[in-house]
Amino acid sequence: MGFLDISNVTKSYGPVEVLHRVDISVQEGEFLVLVGPSGCGKSTLLNMIAGLEGISGGDISIKGRVINGVHPSKRNIAMVFQSYALYPNMTVGQNITFGLEMHGVPKPERDRALAEVAKLLQIDHLLDRKPGQLSGGQRQRVAMGRALVRNPDVFLFDEPLSNLDAKLRVDMRTEIKKLHHKLKTTIVYVTHDQIEAMTLSTRIAVMNKGYVQQLGTPKEIYDTPANLFVATFMGSPAMNIIPAKVVMAEGAPHAEVTDAEGKARYLRFGQANLADWAGREILLGIRPEAITDPEGADRKSGNIQSLANRVTVTEPAGSDTFVTMALSGKDVIARMRADATVAPGQVFDFAVNMEKAVAFDPKTEDRIRP
Missing domain, CATH: 3.40.50.300 (P-loop containing nucleotide triphosphate hydrolases)
Structure with a gap:
């Protein structure tokens, strides 16, 4: 009580x-x-x-x-x-x-x-x-x-x-x-x-x-x-929500997304439970600060995935720079250091912290729990 x-x-x-x-x-x-x-x-x-x-x-x-x-x-x-x-x-x-x-x-x-x-x-x-x-x-x-x-x-x-x-x-x-x-x-x-x-x-x-x-x-x-x-x-900017498909590669579940050119890209999950979702659609949730430049990536994370993609918009905001790219047809915002060198139209090597990724069931909209 x-x-x-x-x-x-x-x-x-x-x-x-x-x-x-x-x-x-x-x-x-x-x-x-x-x-x-x-x-x-x-x-x-x-x-x-x-x-x-x-x-x-x-x-x-x-x-x-x-x-x-x-x-x-x-x-x-x-x-x-x-x-x-x-x-x-x-x-x-x-x-x-x-x-x-x-x-x-x-x-x-x-x-x-x-x-x-x-x-x-x-x-x-x-x-x-x-x-x-x-x-x-x-x-x-x-x-x-x-x-x-x-x-x-x-x-x-x-x-x-x-x-x-x-x-x-x-x-x-x-x-x-x-x-x-x-x-x-x-x-x-x-x-x-x-x-x-x-x-x-x-x-x-x-x-x-x-x-x-x-x-x-x-x-x-x-x-x-x-x-x-x-x-x-909760969160400003809000969490990025990206349509994805779970596929298995090298014994681990990956999120399959498409880049700005429509090419398939694969981001490895750290959650073994998502193996049960192999072949099924999910909604991938990633906070903007979990997508950054390689130098600004979390050194403590054991699962930083590299993602080369074209930049569409950059927004300097003083202490941060917000960078927009397209993934699976959605605008996705990355939060980078103020001095990150990135420009619209450039193909940039984004660092994605998949330890911070969460997955949602597109039907119920509930988080898929470990």
């Missing part, structure tokens, strides 16, 4: 079920991120944990106590909203301590809690200002302060950074990560941004169409996606 348990939870609006048998167990101090496209059910699930939405089936419990039907104010959770939801007529200090005041906490205790949180968030110089006098990042800190001051069992964050500009979003992401490391709080965080999910979480639940597609650590989600949706949703 976890600190926060979501057991077989469903949500329906009339005859339409929008969340389907969600099972997630969150340990104390864990940072769980719910990630997925708009309409996947992640915010609905967060609102059910908060008590803002009713549960159609299953149970949600905190510290072993089932909280189905318990009023939000009795759940000992704190929520940070996308809109910040600050009272415009109150000062920063009043906004932060308002909840404590409503719960009858004595003023000396409120003042002590306010001082601690304001120092932690570096907003002690803003306590007498009104929200309208603050920047977006400052308002976000105040909203976080209002949650922190209550010392709840679980923190819920509903896309808290989506209203900030790109640089401030990166800065606040770092601040939230620092706070979690320092306070060891239990957090459930909703975002549609897979970079936020990868950088903040200890575990990620990838959601789509009301289902949890995969639950795992950032490394598990990135390296061994459960299906095509997870593979293409």
Whole structure:
């Protein structure tokens, strides 16, 4: 049993079920991120944990106590909203301590809690200002302060950074990560941004169409996606998905693909289980960073395959150069070093790390597991 348990939870609006048998167990101090496209059910699930939405089936419990039907104010959770939801007529200090005041906490205790949180968030110089006098990042800190001051069992964050500009979003992401490391709080965080999910979480639940597609650590989600949706949703640029056929050569399974000229090329797998797929079609998944120039290839890999192919596009991106080629009729992106010498139209000797390759069943779209 976890600190926060979501057991077989469903949500329906009339005859339409929008969340389907969600099972997630969150340990104390864990940072769980719910990630997925708009309409996947992640915010609905967060609102059910908060008590803002009713549960159609299953149970949600905190510290072993089932909280189905318990009023939000009795759940000992704190929520940070996308809109910040600050009272415009109150000062920063009043906004932060308002909840404590409503719960009858004595003023000396409120003042002590306010001082601690304001120092932690570096907003002690803003306590007498009104929200309208603050920047977006400052308002976000105040909203976080209002949650922190209550010392709840679980923190819920509903896309808290989506209203900030790109640089401030990166800065606040770092601040939230620092706070979690320092306070060891239990957090459930909703975002549609897979970079936020990868950088903040200890575990990620990838959601789509009301289902949890995969639950795992950032490394598990990135390296061994459960299906095509997870593979293409997580990662920027997304994982390359290449139609291929499994053929046996020298006792080992290979992925047969075609190059820009339509010539068959063979990439040896490291997975013996794919021998069972000999003669069958698969979808080959390879991350862009697993396709590079020979000098930039992973020296620790025991399975770097050489692939000569024509370059169609190069995109310098500062620290990296993205190179596009065609394989089996699909555009495939390689990530190379910034100083890699490569030009459009050139036949280049790509280095493919097949230790990082994964294979998917084209019918079910699930990963073919070892």
